[in-house]
Amino acid sequence: MMAEFxxxxxxxxxxxxxxxxxxxxxxxxxxxxxxxxxxxxxxxRISGNxxxxxxxxxxxxxxxxxxxxxPFTSEIFR
Amino acid sequence: xxxxxxxxxxxxxxxxxAFDRQINAITNLINxxxxxxxxxxxxxxxxxxxxIKKFNQGFYTRMxxxxxxxxxxxxxxxxxxxxxxxxxxxxIFEGDLERIKGGRQDEISDDRRDFRRGGRDDDDSDRGPRxxxxRDDDDSxxxxxxxxxxxxxxxxxxxxxxxxxxxSDSGNA
Numbered sequence: 123m124m125a126e127f128x129x130x131x132x133x134x135x136x137x138x139x140x141x142x143x144x145x146x147x148x149x150x151x152x153x154x155x156x157x158x159x160x161x162x163x164x165x166x167r168i169s170g171n172x173x174x175x176x177x178x179x180x181x182x183x184x185x186x187x188x189x190x191x192x193p194f195t196s197e198i199f200r
Numbered sequence: 201x202x203x204x205x206x207x208x209x210x211x212x213x214x215x216x217x218a219f220d221r222q223i224n225a226i227t228n229l230i231n232x233x234x235x236x237x238x239x240x241x242x243x244x245x246x247x248x249x250x251x252i253k254k255f256n257q258g259f260y261t262r263m264x265x266x267x268x269x270x271x272x273x274x275x276x277x278x279x280x281x282x283x284x285x286x287x288x289x290x291x292i293f294e295g296d297l298e299r300i301k302g303g304r305q306d307e308i309s310d311d312r313r314d315f316r317r318g319g320r321d322d323d324d325s326d327r328g329p330r331x332x333x334x335r336d337d338d339d340s341x342x343x344x345x346x347x348x349x350x351x352x353x354x355x356x357x358x359x360x361x362x363x364x365x366x367x368s369d370s371g372n373a
Contacts, residue, residue: 144295144296146295163211186288187249187290188287189209190209190250190287191249192249193250194249194250
């Protein structure tokens with residue numbers, strides 16, 4: 123019975139799958155998929171990204187925030 | 201020489217001529233320092249994710265160019281001096297120039313469910329259920345209890361019986 127709860131689902135990094143090497147910080151549509159409603163970066167354990175791409179994603183998100191491409195925080199929580 | 205990219209936001213108050221003037225100023229700087237403009241992309245007026253200097257919109261331009269450190273210093277100095285720049289960011293360019301020139305953006309495959317929408321009731325959600333600790337607790341308690349009980353019982357029985365024996369012996373003598 124417990125085994126059903128602990129069913130392992132193998133997640134593969136979406137960037138690795140598509141062989142993306144660099145993450146463009148101008149691409150808001152892409153970045154928005156990896157931030158939550160508050161504008162926080164979604165952790166690797168949830169998004170399933172590999173360490174390499176999570177690092178790249180983090181820098182991309184931070185650059186995009188500086189350029190007001192994506193928000194630091196949501197309008198509602200301000 | 202290194203390839204850099206710079207993205208800047210111009211104040212939406214200015215007119216088209218002013219946008220042209222500012223962008224040309226950067227282009228002139230690049231030429232002056234023997235740099236090479238590889239790509240210029242004017243996004244036009246775009247909504248800002250948060251207000252900057254009380255503006256809700258801005259004119260975005262992205263430039264990819266080749267140059268040296270002196271050029272970068274001069275460009276950054278220009279950004280600081282000139283009024284209409286709301287934001288700027290210059291970084292080492294990494295990416296596929298041909299791809300960008302073709303106007304294509306990297307997308308990741310979208311066939312799977314969005315992990316952010318994972319509901320608890322949904323069995324197929326990417327996010328698993330909350331962790332459960334009950335199982336571990338049960339295991340440890342079931343291990344410990346019988347062991348202790350066994351020890352205590354053994355001790356009592358052994359000491360009790362020996363005392364009884366010695367008492368009865370002394371009484372008889």
